[in-house]
Ligand code: NAI
């Protein structure tokens with residue numbers, strides 16, 4: 001029986017780029033059975049809910065989800081759908097790899113960095129949110145748990161081991177945020193001792209930003225807390241040509257959600273202009289997670305070839321074609 005995958009087309013450019021990824025997965029012979037469900041604005045318009053129960057059921061039942069970007073309505077008391085999904089399904093690890101592809105307009109050529117971001121704690125835990133009635137102050141709590149820090153750091157080292165990577169850098173701000181970042185760093189040092197075969201480094205987050213821009217080759221796997229990971233992974237996307245090239249996997253014990261790092265891009269939605277590479281790369285991450293390395297490698301090579309040759313590429317890659325032409329160029333290379 002073929003593996004069932006939950007697919008959320010999403011909002012804005014979501015349906016177009018997801019369609020592109022599904023065509024490519026099919027052409028590469030993956031033979032998945034897709035269960036299509038709605039979330040975000042699309043779901044709100046149809047059902048009155050951003051995350052309908054049927055969608056949550058499908059995510060839980062099938063375990064693996066491929067998701068387009070979702071629009072969270074602003075200023076109407078809605079909490080971020082992505083934050084809700086991560087919390088609800090315990091998707092504690094956000095794995096964001098960036099790799100250089102020849103033919104993009106990136107400033108560097110040999111980038112290969114994975115950011116492992118803790119996805120449920122820290123500044124995004126949503127605890128203790130207060131805004132004074134008169135607007136004179138606001139506060140929020142950041143919580144780091146020993147168990148949460150240990151789980152994410154161990155995840156990063158296990159990933160490094162599995163993928164034959166050489167170095168894990170723990171990024172923190174323990175000099176100022178002594179309690180929270182301090183606990184994260186203490187735990188990172190403890191876990192590092194269990195992996196003597198992998199080089200362990202630590203770096204303060206502001207210094208890490210400068211180093212990433214000046215000497216990105218110093219980095220291999222980065223492990224960090226939620227807020228720093230959010231920011232650093234976008235910085236890393238910038239090193240390889242922007243958000244159109246950046247995928248992310250949200251991994252939990254029982255469920256995983258694979259997605260593009262970018263949003264629903266309302267400025268180009270419905271215009272056939274989106275670069276589908278981010279979600280194609282997310283599908284490749286999904287295939288690796290499902291232990292289908294051959295299909296993953298075939299798709300990666302077809303995508304790399306299209307970008308390197310400039311055959312029917314999208315505008316953000318320096319071309320003049322649309323999502324459908326770009327997709328067809330990748331499909332053509334998967335033909336036999
Ligand atoms: P965005 O990431 O949607 O767009 C930023 C800029 O990048 C825009 O100029 C857009 O045209 C461009 N861009 C993004 N993806 C592209 C692609 N594949 N090809 C070519 N150009 C691309 O960020 P923005 O505008 O701040 O957010 C729009 C909406 O997306 C918001 O409602 C936000 O809440 C949501 N969002 C959802 C995320 C998710 O579901 N994972 C993540 C980030 C934002």
Ligand code: MG
Nearest residue numbers: 230231234261
């Ligand atoms: Mg972000």
